[in-house]
Amino acid sequence: MNAGHAWITTPFTAGLLRGALDLERTPHGVLPHRLPARARAQCADPQLAMAEAQPSGVRLAFRTRATAVELETLPTRRQYAGTPDRPDGVYDLLVNGRLTDQASVTGGNVVRIDMSTGAAEHLTGAPGTLRFTGLPGDEKDVEIWLPHNEITELVALRTDAPVAPLPDRGRRAWVHHGSSISHGSEAASPTSTWPALAASLGGVELTNLGLSGSALLDPFTARAVRDTPADLISLKLGINLVNLDLMRLRAFTPAVHGFLDTIRDGHPATPLLVISPLHCPMHEDTPGPGAFDLAALTEGRLAFVSTGDSAEVADGKLTLRVIRDELAGIVRQRAAEDPHLHHLDGLALYGASDAATHPLPDGLHPDAATHRLIGERFAHHAFTPTGPFAAHA
Template identity: 65%
Template sequence: MTHDPIPSPTTSPAPSPATALAHRVSFTTPAGHLLVRGALDLEDTDRGLVPHRLPRWVRERHADAQLAMAQSQTSGVRLLLRTRATTLALQTVPTKRVYPGLPARPDGVYDLLVDDVPTAEATIRGGDTVTLDMAAGTARHDLGAAGTATFTGLPAHDKTVEIWLPHDETTTLVALGSDAPVGPAERADRPVWLHHGSSLSHGSFAASPTGTWPAVAARAAGVELVNLGLGGSALLDPFLARTLRDTPADLISLEIGINVVNADLMRLRAFVPAVHGFLDTIRDGHPDTPLLVVSPLLCPLHEDTPGPTAPDLDALRAGELRFLATGDPAEVAAGRLTLSVVRRELAGLVAARADDPHLHLLDGLELYDEADHARHPLVDGLHPGPETHREVGERFAGVVRSLASGLLR
């Protein structure tokens, strides 16, 4: 999805807080680039800096609209800086999603942490809008204006500040204003955790960017997160394996299964070799890095019913977003995939690679099972709510610590 420049206004607007403060960093400068963490590519545009979670060569070769939207949303992307500033004003152009007939989505949240402590949050109204008509299968992109998230009353001492960008919005970074100089911070002592997964890992229905389960786990485990959770796009694509292969990391995890099933992408005969090939490619760049395969979390919709998944049109007409499994369980014997089948095959596949001492398997039901579903049902039949994100993240934090220390067996 491309972004054209906003036409110049006919009159000069009043300066935004980001420009009115004594110090200003433009994100289209090297100094601005140095503040960004968790993105694999930074694109300079006429409107500002667009963080991408997939490299340029992937975006140019693979023009899938769902992948393009998911990778541009800044899940796990954050600004990391050192400063004595007591006021920070972040100017961005957010991109909002609008679904006709459904309640308006909440504005994306900007979480601010001071020396690892959650301190404030803000939202930015307006910006661009992408209107997605799920019944008609159409999309329209309308341009809007930049806005500013302002944080005041920060402690005046020298400190590390993080601003986590909205996990479910595309964010164009324009400028950062402050009342004292800012510079990049370093955390070379923290292991880098590279994670890939579906919309569950991306953070669908999490309350804030630090509330996605990978962010909860990363912060609790004291690691630096690179989140390649891509809504609807964890499909064992070879380009994703090559991206993981080429990205520096101290530990890697892969949440595999739900998207392959709900896209009805492949049959059992193709699935097992595809996973082997995915792992082989990652191992070409990370031969000894701890590598964890996470099988599907519980999703009653697809436990024993194949995909494809489709929106429930009756629910849409009633103003509710829910999903249906449209496959035929009788076709599982012919190779159609369900989550139960995927869990079984992943367990066998990892066991067959016993010559790799750094490869591990985690049953996704240890993160979210039937008892959890009884307490916190999936919001729309597919995605966990904020409480589940928190619980899954807290459970996974121990796995991350063990993986980083080489204690996971």
């Protein structure tokens, strides 16, 4: 901090945060949520509760002359017994849109999970503080992207000059919903998840409703998308339904129609892009449910396997191949009356040929380099002049 300056503490308000749909007041401060309270009240699934409270795409955004910024937070991290501890979450600092620094917060709470039994141990910790210094002293736009993969309670924001909410920069608002890959699993930092990379390349403001393990055609998620201001909407659907073996083909098709109907109630003419699943060898032709690979766990690795039987596809069980075909047909049927509805085959973002050069380390999730590949391909498809998200559309 510059000599002669005192810290200024600024309260956390909705105006300072982007990418969150709700702010919950806690004993420590503020917890950003990516689903509204009404949606959270309709589902007691702990996986969903964890995923939506991990602030993928959520960032503090303000204008200031401050040369030093201090952020105190209380993280809640997951660790898996028998595997190496996961690294602390990363906070990305952007100044005038450019990534200029990264930091992490030590301490915090830990949820230690035994994957062989499903038991979870909760260890309580204290808040931690990160500090960014040496920022230019002129007025600038500052964004601090919160870790995409750990729950983050915001305790205090301190600066050596006043801050004000970042004004509207005239960018289009993009709302994206998807699974753990959209959430950012295995990405290196919050601005390097594939949706964040694509948003940067497309020059749009992202609200990321990628929910790890929880892209399940839930009606409350459709209503959240419906009620969120959006100039562009995309939905990446399918993989979690196979992972959980949640429904059969008979239920899947009407559920997709209902999901789209609900969104269209609030966004009747917004460009809406339906994305089918990326390539995933374990579920291409084998239904779920998926499971942790116990043999890998004995080696200290986290990996996944499919436990389904391909013979059951004839009885309506879902595979990725079945879902791709069905989604293409649904969009084709609806597009006759909805010219703003579009389809993208997920294999164009990550296909079978990519598995040789960019294999999925755990059998399910792409690594950091593959997130970049997917983000670049999506931006090239969606934001080019002939794409579904073209600026003139």
